Amino acid sequence: MQKVYSRPKYLKDAAFHYCPGCGHSIVHRLVAEVFEEMGIGERAIGVAPAGCAVLAYNYFDCDFVEGAHGRGAAIATGIKRRWPDAVVFSYQGDGDLAAIGTAETIHAAARGENITIIFVNNGIYGMTGGQMAPTTLRGMKATTAPFGREPRREGYNLDITHLVAEIEGTAFAARALITTPKEIKKAKKLIASAFECQLQGRGFSIVELVSACPTNWKLSPLASIKFIEENMAKAYPPGVLVERRLPEAAKE
Amino acid sequence: MRGNNAMAEAAVRAGCRYYFGYPITPQNDVPEYMAERMPEVGGTFIQGESEIASIYMVLGASAAGGRAMTSSSSPGISLKQEGLSFLAGHELPAVIANVVRGGPGLGNIAGSQSDYFQCTRGGGHGDYRMIVLAPGNVQEMADLTYLSFDLADKYRTPVMIMADGMMGNTMEPVTLPPMIKVEDLPEKDYAVTGRLGKRKSRVRLSLILEPKDLEEHNWKLQRKYSLISANEVRWEGFELEDAEMVIVAFGTAARIAKGAIRRVRKEGLKVGLLRPITLWPFPSAAIAEAAKTAKDFLVFELNAGQMIEDVRLAVEGKASVHFYGRPGGTSPTPRDLAKVITNRYCQHFRPI
Numbered sequence: 001m002q003k004v005y006s007r008p009k010y011l012k013d014a015a016f017h018y019c020p021g022c023g024h025s026i027v028h029r030l031v032a033e034v035f036e037e038m039g040i041g042e043r044a045i046g047v048a049p050a051g052c053a054v055l056a057y058n059y060f061d062c063d064f065v066e067g068a069h070g071r072g073a074a075i076a077t078g079i080k081r082r083w084p085d086a087v088v089f090s091y092q093g094d095g096d097l098a099a100i101g102t103a104e105t106i107h108a109a110a111r112g113e114n115i116t117i118i119f120v121n122n123g124i125y126g127m128t129g130g131q132m133a134p135t136t137l138r139g140m141k142a143t144t145a146p147f148g149r150e151p152r153r154e155g156y157n158l159d160i161t162h163l164v165a166e167i168e169g170t171a172f173a174a175r176a177l178i179t180t181p182k183e184i185k186k187a188k189k190l191i192a193s194a195f196e197c198q199l200q201g202r203g204f205s206i207v208e209l210v211s212a213c214p215t216n217w218k219l220s221p222l223a224s225i226k227f228i229e230e231n232m233a234k235a236y237p238p239g240v241l242v243e244r245r246l247p248e249a250a251k252e
Numbered sequence: 253m254r255g256n257n258a259m260a261e262a263a264v265r266a267g268c269r270y271y272f273g274y275p276i277t278p279q280n281d282v283p284e285y286m287a288e289r290m291p292e293v294g295g296t297f298i299q300g301e302s303e304i305a306s307i308y309m310v311l312g313a314s315a316a317g318g319r320a321m322t323s324s325s326s327p328g329i330s331l332k333q334e335g336l337s338f339l340a341g342h343e344l345p346a347v348i349a350n351v352v353r354g355g356p357g358l359g360n361i362a363g364s365q366s367d368y369f370q371c372t373r374g375g376g377h378g379d380y381r382m383i384v385l386a387p388g389n390v391q392e393m394a395d396l397t398y399l400s401f402d403l404a405d406k407y408r409t410p411v412m413i414m415a416d417g418m419m420g421n422t423m424e425p426v427t428l429p430p431m432i433k434v435e436d437l438p439e440k441d442y443a444v445t446g447r448l449g450k451r452k453s454r455v456r457l458s459l460i461l462e463p464k465d466l467e468e469h470n471w472k473l474q475r476k477y478s479l480i481s482a483n484e485v486r487w488e489g490f491e492l493e494d495a496e497m498v499i500v501a502f503g504t505a506a507r508i509a510k511g512a513i514r515r516v517r518k519e520g521l522k523v524g525l526l527r528p529i530t531l532w533p534f535p536s537a538a539i540a541e542a543a544k545t546a547k548d549f550l551v552f553e554l555n556a557g558q559m560i561e562d563v564r565l566a567v568e569g570k571a572s573v574h575f576y577g578r579p580g581g582t583s584p585t586p587r588d589l590a591k592v593i594t595n596r597y598c599q600h601f602r603p604i
Binding site for chain 2: 041042043044045047048054055057060061062063064065066067068071074075076077078079080081082083085086087088103104106107110111
């Protein structure tokens with residue numbers, strides 16, 4: 001019998017703690033597969049977030065530093081400046097990256113910091129129990145937006161990847177959906193492109209993975225995927241948002 | 253050399269190759285100096301987008317095994333507190349200079365010692381301690397900064413230099429410590445390097461969900477702090493031998509106190525100075541020893557009375573402890589302090 005799938009080399013033999021239907025386990029696997037296929041796992045150093053993926057280092061078999069909420073891009077900056085040849089990535093959720101860590105994220109991009117951010121956007125605070133995130137859609141309910149997000153009351157949802165894509169130091173910004181096998185394959189390609197961008201020293205790269213949170217959305221895993229396709233994908237359309245060559249100044 | 257520059261140059265000579273900071277008066281000489289100096293020695297200088305980002309860049313570079321430093325002043329140190337707690341919890345070395353200004357809030361940029369509590373009590377969340385060094389002149393700005401990198405590495409803990417605006421901007425001659433070779437520093441077996449294959453992956457963290465494991469982690473930290481308390485107390489005595497009255501003061505206040513003591517000694521008053529150099533660990537034993545003979549302690553600080561709590565704890569009621577200070581903004585002259593000393597002395601001992 002032919003073996004068609006096995007655990008990626010850079011994923012430890014540990015059971016995920018994530019809820020059923022959560023996208024983190026898929027994204028973890030994609031990143032680990034990219035490490036193996038690109039042969040960069042030995043050089044990888046990750047920064048774990050505060051949030052659902054706080055235990056990322058229990059799963060990834062590479063060096064890791066645990067960060068405080070929002071500070072991933074700053075910590076990754078310090079690591080990368082120490083080891084320019086390492087493949088440095090920060091793994092973050094939407095509350096982490098788009099609220100408390102907005103400044104760190106935007107300025108790491110502005111510096112053209114040669115790091116990669118894996119950004120998992122499920123439009124809600126998962127770990128803390130379903131509070132409103134900057135990325136929570138209009139009309140979407142959260143424990144701190146019990147009547148559904150209404151812009152005049154709770155403000156507009158924030159497309160941070162789009163914002164970061166506008167910055168000159170951002171070499172690569174892309175978005176994918178963690179829904180169907182087809183979309184997940186696209187996601188993996190984009191993750192690989194982001195790391196490739198870092199290997200080429202082109203600057204800041206970010207991949208947003210729009211992902212389900214069935215527990216806090218209070219939907220079944222299948223209904224959650226439908227919700228992404230019908231709602232999240234409209235606010236956060238997938239694709240490459242920007243791809244910049246090496247800036248002239250950096251080539252010199 | 254200016255105090256701030258002496259500190260920055262000493263850091264470079266101690267092997268600091270990663271400096272991350274954010275401008276705030278009165279310590280701007282430090283990032284400006286580092287911006288020029290770091291590229292010269294193959295190091296990294298980044299002006300962070302905030303104090304918070306800067307301290308986490310320090311955390312990243314330190315976790316990756318580099319000697320890293322940041323500097324700031326009071327309101328900026330408040331912002332760094334979260335990162336200090338994480339450095340302590342992750343057990344990572346780092347040097348943080350606080351060139352204290354008057355507070356609370358924005359206060360002003362005059363020298364002050366109003367951050368004593370914040371510096372010596374940890375400031376950030378959790379049960380941690382931090383070595384705090386208080387230079388008393390520009391030479392010590394260099395020497396203690398140089399020392400701080402070794403202490404940080406030895407105990408894998410953040411070390412703070414508590415200076416003040418006056419100290420940072422005073423110019424004095426300095427003998428600079430020698431330039432160490434960064435490549436001679438011992439390898440850090442805890443650092444993330446991204447070079448696996450020969451070893452298991454390394455993780456630096458402070459999230460310990462299992463209750464008994466967190467307790468053990470905390471006891472481990474406390475054992476470390478006990479070791480530091482036993483080995484790293486530093487202080488200076490001045491005219492202490494026959495002192496009936498002891499002034500306890502640090503940093504700029506200690507300089508003023510020395511001037512005042514020289515004045516009152518001329519009048520025949522037996523007054524000495526005990527100057528803590530480490531604010532944590534605090535020289536409690538030295539103060540307790542002094543309390544065996546001296547019957548009156550005058551704590552002099554450039555704040556409304558913070559270190560006095562540590563002095564009282566050390567004296568344990570064996571002598572009277574009084575306070576004189578100014579809560580930021582202005583500082584008294586040696587002559588002003590001499591008057592205070594004379595008045596107190598006359599009340600307690602004998603009229604002159």
